[in-house]
Amino acid sequence: MSSIVALETSDIRFPTSLSLDGSDAMNPDPDYSAAYVIVRSDAGDGISGHSFVFTIGRGNDVQVAAIDALAGHLVGRELEPLLADMGGTFREIVGDSQLRWLGPEKGVMHMAIGAVINALWDIKAKRAGLPLWQLLARMSPEEIVDLVDFRYLTNVLTREDALEILRAAVPGRAEREAALMESGYPGYTTSPGWLGYSDEKLERLAREAMAAGFTQIKLKVGADLDDDIRRFRRAREVCGPDFPIAIDANQRWEVSEAIEWVTALAEFHPAWVEEPTSPDDVLGHAEIARAVAPIRVATGEHAQNRMIFKQLLQANAISVMQIDAVRVAGVNENIANLLLAAKFTVPVCPHAGGVGLCEAVQHLSMFDFVAVSGSRDGRMIEYVDHLHEHFVVPTEIRNGSYAPPVAPGAGMEMKPASIAEFTWRGRHAAA
Amino acid sequence: MSSIVALETSDIRFPTSLSLDGSDAMNPDPDYSAAYVIVRSDAGDGISGHSFVFTIGRGNDVQVAAIDALAGHLVGRELEPLLADMGGTFREIVGDSQLRWLGPEKGVMHMAIGAVINALWDIKAKRAGLPLWQLLARMSPEEIVDLVDFRYLTNVLTREDALEILRAAVPGRAEREAALMESGYPGYTTSPGWLGYSDEKLERLAREAMAAGFTQIKLKVGADLDDDIRRFRRAREVCGPDFPIAIDANQRWEVSEAIEWVTALAEFHPAWVEEPTSPDDVLGHAEIARAVAPIRVATGEHAQNRMIFKQLLQANAISVMQIDAVRVAGVNENIANLLLAAKFTVPVCPHAGGVGLCEAVQHLSMFDFVAVSGSRDGRMIEYVDHLHEHFVVPTEIRNGSYAPPVAPGAGMEMKPASIAEFTWRGRHAAA
Numbered sequence: 009m010s011s012i013v014a015l016e017t018s019d020i021r022f023p024t025s026l027s028l029d030g031s032d033a034m035n036p037d038p039d040y041s042a043a044y045v046i047v048r049s050d051a052g053d054g055i056s057g058h059s060f061v062f063t064i065g066r067g068n069d070v071q072v073a074a075i076d077a078l079a080g081h082l083v084g085r086e087l088e089p090l091l092a093d094m095g096g097t098f099r100e101i102v103g104d105s106q107l108r109w110l111g112p113e114k115g116v117m118h119m120a121i122g123a124v125i126n127a128l129w130d131i132k133a134k135r136a137g138l139p140l141w142q143l144l145a146r147m148s149p150e151e152i153v154d155l156v157d158f159r160y161l162t163n164v165l166t167r168e169d170a171l172e173i174l175r176a177a178v179p180g181r182a183e184r185e186a187a188l189m190e191s192g193y194p195g196y197t198t199s200p201g202w203l204g205y206s207d208e209k210l211e212r213l214a215r216e217a218m219a220a221g222f223t224q225i226k227l228k229v230g231a232d233l234d235d236d237i238r239r240f241r242r243a244r245e246v247c248g249p250d251f252p253i254a255i256d257a258n259q260r261w262e263v264s265e266a267i268e269w270v271t272a273l274a275e276f277h278p279a280w281v282e283e284p285t286s287p288d289d290v291l292g293h294a295e296i297a298r299a300v301a302p303i304r305v306a307t308g309e310h311a312q313n314r315m316i317f318k319q320l321l322q323a324n325a326i327s328v329m330q331i332d333a334v335r336v337a338g339v340n341e342n343i344a345n346l347l348l349a350a351k352f353t354v355p356v357c358p359h360a361g362g363v364g365l366c367e368a369v370q371h372l373s374m375f376d377f378v379a380v381s382g383s384r385d386g387r388m389i390e391y392v393d394h395l396h397e398h399f400v401v402p403t404e405i406r407n408g409s410y411a412p413p414v415a416p417g418a419g420m421e422m423k424p425a426s427i428a429e430f431t432w433r434g435r436h437a438a439a
Numbered sequence: 440m441s442s443i444v445a446l447e448t449s450d451i452r453f454p455t456s457l458s459l460d461g462s463d464a465m466n467p468d469p470d471y472s473a474a475y476v477i478v479r480s481d482a483g484d485g486i487s488g489h490s491f492v493f494t495i496g497r498g499n500d501v502q503v504a505a506i507d508a509l510a511g512h513l514v515g516r517e518l519e520p521l522l523a524d525m526g527g528t529f530r531e532i533v534g535d536s537q538l539r540w541l542g543p544e545k546g547v548m549h550m551a552i553g554a555v556i557n558a559l560w561d562i563k564a565k566r567a568g569l570p571l572w573q574l575l576a577r578m579s580p581e582e583i584v585d586l587v588d589f590r591y592l593t594n595v596l597t598r599e600d601a602l603e604i605l606r607a608a609v610p611g612r613a614e615r616e617a618a619l620m621e622s623g624y625p626g627y628t629t630s631p632g633w634l635g636y637s638d639e640k641l642e643r644l645a646r647e648a649m650a651a652g653f654t655q656i657k658l659k660v661g662a663d664l665d666d667d668i669r670r671f672r673r674a675r676e677v678c679g680p681d682f683p684i685a686i687d688a689n690q691r692w693e694v695s696e697a698i699e700w701v702t703a704l705a706e707f708h709p710a711w712v713e714e715p716t717s718p719d720d721v722l723g724h725a726e727i728a729r730a731v732a733p734i735r736v737a738t739g740e741h742a743q744n745r746m747i748f749k750q751l752l753q754a755n756a757i758s759v760m761q762i763d764a765v766r767v768a769g770v771n772e773n774i775a776n777l778l779l780a781a782k783f784t785v786p787v788c789p790h791a792g793g794v795g796l797c798e799a800v801q802h803l804s805m806f807d808f809v810a811v812s813g814s815r816d817g818r819m820i821e822y823v824d825h826l827h828e829h830f831v832v833p834t835e836i837r838n839g840s841y842a843p844p845v846a847p848g849a850g851m852e853m854k855p856a857s858i859a860e861f862t863w864r865g866r867h868a869a870a
Contacts, residue, residue, distance in 0.1 A: 034536065034539070035536050035537075035539075035540070036536055037536065037537075038536070038537065038540075039537065063537075063540050063541060064536075064537050064540045065537035065540075066508065066511070066535065066537035066538050067505075067508050067537060067538045067540070067541045067548060069504065069508065070501070070504050070505045070508050070541065070547065070548065070551075071541065073500065073501050073504040073505075074498075074501045074504075074547065077497065077498050077500065077501050080497070104497065105465065105466050105467055105468065105469070105495075106466075106468075106469065106470065106494075106495050106496035106497035106498060107497050107498045108465070108466075109466070109469075109494050109495045109498070110494060110498045110501065110502065110546065110547050110550075111546055112690070112717075112718070112741060113717075113719070114545050114546045114719070114743060115541065115542055115545045115546015115547050115548060115549070115743075116501065116505065116541050116546050116547035116548055117498060117501065117546060117547055118546070119541075120501075159693070159717075160693065160716060160717040160719075160720060160723070162693045162694070162695065163693065163694040163695060163723060163726065259543070262590070262591065262593045262594065263593070263594035264593065264594060285591060286543075286544075286590075286591040286746050287543070288544070288545070288591075288743070288744065288746040288747060288750075289591060289746050289749075289750065290721060290722070290750060291721070291750045291753055291754065292591070292594060292746075292750075295594065310543060312545060312546075312719070313719065315717050315719040315720050315723075316719060318720075319719075319720065319721060319722045319723075322722055323722065
């Protein structure tokens with residue numbers, strides 16, 4: 009038996025606002041940041057659990073404080089029972105009756121819970137000597153459903169429904185794992201499409217993205233319709249009539265505005281329209297989806313928990329589901345999200361980018377392919393070519409696809425030198 | 440001109456868990472707490488703005504950190520322009536493009552914004568020499584709509600819709616203000632119904648509540664059906680067949696469970712069923728509402744923002760809307776919520792209790808009566824007889840009704856001695 013001896017946090021901020029990387033209609037000047045946590049034990053095996061919540065700058069200290077508030081659930085506890093029953097560990101922490109008031113199950117406190125859950129998964133995968141995706145994909149259907157909290161889902165997805173989905177995917181697991189090792193998991197890239205970039209930069213990056221083998225590109229829209237039309241036209245000219253180009257409004261619109269704007273861009277055949285309005289507005293998304301069909305609506309990077317995904321699916325509000333590795337309460341809740349998507353046969357195309365989100369979320373898509381949906385068709389992971397150099401196991405893109413990570417762990421571990429250099433001291437070093 | 444010179448915060452926790460006051464099916468041992476903020480200026484007028492976020496113990500420090508993170512929006516700023524354009528002030532702070540990522544518009548960060556907005560309203564009302572309800576109720580319809588952020592509401596409520604509602608209520612404002620001063624605003628009480636209380640205590644407190652003139656009592660339910668049946672039967676015997684008795688499940692149930700449980704309690708005629716399931720599950724509430732009709736569904740104390748209330752109303756999921764003074768981004772967002780309720784002619788019966796929630800929310804209901812809905816019919820404010828002694832202007836109940844506060848301000852100011860005594864030092868003084 010070993011015990012958890014420390015939960016160490018760091019406030020890490022990268023000065024991305026200086027280059028307008030990541031600029032969109034809602035987020036003009038993000039500083040990609042991580043409220044970073046390391047869970048340390050006295051096992052003497054050299055293994056620690058690494059994880060973070062992604063934020064975009066101010067407030068990263070608040071997110072760190074929320075992670076710190078969870079120390080009482082972990083420090084001093086025996087590690088093995090927590091790892092052996094990750095479903096129970098999840099339910100215990102999410103269910104803290106006092107902390108729960110601060111959400112419940114949403115926002116800063118919920119993301120903090122996700123960070124510590126993911127750090128424990130990192131330890132569990134490292135101890136197993138497997139990358140997280142493979143650890144999960146080799147669990148039995150019974151073990152997987154034990155990880156999921158079906159609370160508030162049972163009118164749509166029961167434990168039995170989930171077992172049925174997972175059991176149906178058991179045949180072929182080995183073949184799909186081999187296929188993944190062979191050809192990876194499809195990626196698409198948002199790199200060309202940031203609002204702060206010139207048309208020339210957009211065109212150059214779009215060409216590069218196609219040449220690199222990416223499945224799709226995405227353009228940020230929503231600040232100015234004339235600009236959007238011009239940019240989309242130029243992208244379409246570069247990419248040709250058939251290459252998928254999605255658009256992303258980053259919550260910028262009212263429901264009626266979304267319908268008008270997307271209709272005005274329909275001639276360019278958007279592959280999907282992402283985050284057209286408030287992420288909380290399930291019924292608004294459904295109204296938009298009905299009006300702009302057959303153009304598909306996508307959302308999820310700000311969906312606060314499994315109850316929102318449940319409703320988005322129930323209401324036929326989305327045709328593409330975009331989970332995020334660090335917005336919800338970690339791996340466990342994202343398994344619930346993957347099962348909900350499978351129940352509705354809606355493809356999951358995760359949100360990534362920021363800092364470390366690609367490294368983290370690829371494990372969930374690969375697990376989904378091997379053991380849940382059983383398919384890569386129409387599925388792809390977002391890719392943005394930023395800040396990967398700070399990770400111990402950076403994502404590897406081959407011919408536009410994510411190569412499966414083989415190193416043990418959950419993939420969120422940052423290099424000590426990067427942690428040291430970008431730890432926030434009240435201003436950017438360059439400022 | 441004066442400037443804001445400080446934003447002072449305190450972590451205040453009352454040891455309510457020691458007496459099981461406030462125990463329910465989801466919250467077995469709350470320690471009623473306040474993440475308290477004082478906004479100080481250099482005006483030299485002796486006026487400071489007081490406000491808080493209510494929590495139930497652990498995590499109150501995280502909530503304090505979130506309020507501290509807003510200092511940059513206030514400290515050093517000229518006060519008068521902020522107060523003169525409270526709508527703009529609200530939009531500026533809610534719209535902080537980096538902090539927004541931590542919600543958006545939900546949870547810890549959103550409640551923190553509510554605290555500083557409410558503290559500014561406290562200053563504004565004190566400077567006007569009016570209690571908040573009267574300050575708001577004497578504004579013109581145009582001034583009131585300028586306070587509201589209609590973003591994400593316009594498919595249901597536009598500025599023009601809101602003006603129409605408010606203009607229709609202008610005639611009779613003076614009469615309703617006089618009626619309020621004369622007979623107050625109806626209250627109901629949850630004091631008898633906490634799960635931790637014995638049947639004898641329940642019966643005694645129910646008798647006392649009726650004798651005190653309260654309009655309704657409420658019982659906590661959801662832990663054990665047999666207990667709930669027994670407790671409801673005894674309450675019904677004490678109160679007679681016609682006295683309104685509501686039930687509150689505090690989010691305890693699945694959708695199907697809620698329907699079964701409420702059906703099993705239907706013979707006792709619950710006045711409403713409150714928080715039957717996850718506060719995020721709009722469609723679930725709608726499903727429950729259809730199944731248990733004509734028993735009414737009520738919710739809102741955990742509704743994270745105006746977009747959730749919009750959808751609850753759109754989906755016919757609630758027949759009673761329960762705003763909370765400190766869950767959303769302050770007075771401004773609650774005015775949006777009151778306008779949404781008026782649009783759907785759904786009565787607002789605010790959540791209160793905790794610490795200071797009665798003191799705070801009464802202003803909103805009184806404003807609603809005078810200037811928005813124009814009605815007290817079917818409306819009442821929750822009342823719990825806890826911790827009022829810590830406030831500079833404690834609520835005053837007369838014959839079961841809230842007497843309108845006449846002291847200038849927003850009513851959330853705590854006594855300095857209480858702040859000093861209950862400032863958290865890592866454990867309760869009694870422990």
